[in-house]
Amino acid sequence: MRKLGLIVCLLCLAGCGKYTMEEAKENGDIIVQNDVTNSDRFESFLKKSTQGKSDQIRITAFTTEGDPVLYDVKYDGKSYQYTSDSSRDQFGTTDDDRKNEVCKRLVKTTEKEQSVYTLRQCAKGADHELLRLPKQ
Template sequence: MKKIICFMLIMLLLSSCGEYEPSKDDIVNKHGDITNLGKFMQFVENVNRGKEDKIRIVAYTVEGDPIIQDLEYDGESITLITDTTRDKFGSGSINTSTCKSIKIEKTQERTDYLLDGCDQESTENIVLVIWNK
């Protein structure tokens, strides 16, 4: 597991040079316009079933800078690596935390998907928001 995290951190650092071009498999959130939402829903289902899976979510700031979240579920816990190095107005860091599950909170306006039981109190636990139309 440590080798995977180290490899992902190295890849994130190397890819932080220049603009990020999302892959066809990335879940991209441009201010509520989400592509590959089915991949995210499959990840949530796999976590609920205890099946290993991994995804990348790329969310864009108001200024258009990408924030990358890599989520990897190993059958027991979710490792979250958040890369804000491309966000010109953000902290410019790469943070890792481990969480136990995904929690879903629904309101009339939106559905929030949050990581729960994280080992880092500072973890931004909302990974995706789907606005009701």
Template sequence: MKKVFSLYILFIALIFGGCQNEDNSANTVGEHNNVPDYTPSSEDVEDMHGEIKNKERFEEFLNNVEKGNKDSIRVVRYTEEGDPMLHDLEYDGEVIKSTTDTRRDKFGAGSISNATCTSAEIVETSERTEYVLEGCDNTIDNIILVTWK
């Protein structure tokens, strides 16, 4: 009888322990929801699955970097589900400060990463053109934008 009672107590403890873990995971989801909504700006460069809006502004930013003129820009890439991932680039006349914010991606890790890079380069292939950051102090996804031919 003691063995049955002990097993019963152990079973109840496991159930309560499992319920508590579910509560903790719910809190993590709640924290993800505390990220402020993204409000698009007319200045933003938007990449909606290869369809680029405001590409002229992006080219203006690249020209300013090439000439050594200070400038800043936001590139917004959308996930397949439509979640915005923000990539802010600020050129101070010498280096490009890159901040990538993926906290609004409901299916991703949701983080903010920073890097300082020395330049932005254009890499062309027969299928696409990639705009990439070079000489970065952190290992990051250095692709800023991709256009398909």
């Protein structure tokens, strides 16, 4: 009986490990897969951060295989806290995640027909591109 309970528990845990596109949509994530879905949420985040108001977003990029890579950005009124999580990507690694990376600026640049949003002046030295949106 204990073995049956353990098997059921393990099956439940295995099923909970996949973060689906449907879950990401329901959670209000900004989704990147071919196109960007929910970009209006990013625009809202930009507006609030420009006004010095705290806010946070999650950008979920889905790999070719359908695995999610999560990027969380929190703005506290002064700086941006950036976290990447590729642990759900079968080809990802937790070694390259930058937990609690702090960046001072969110910069918009233009490349061809796209607006590129990048976190800059980060404590660990690397910039972090967040999104590419069609230029409006």
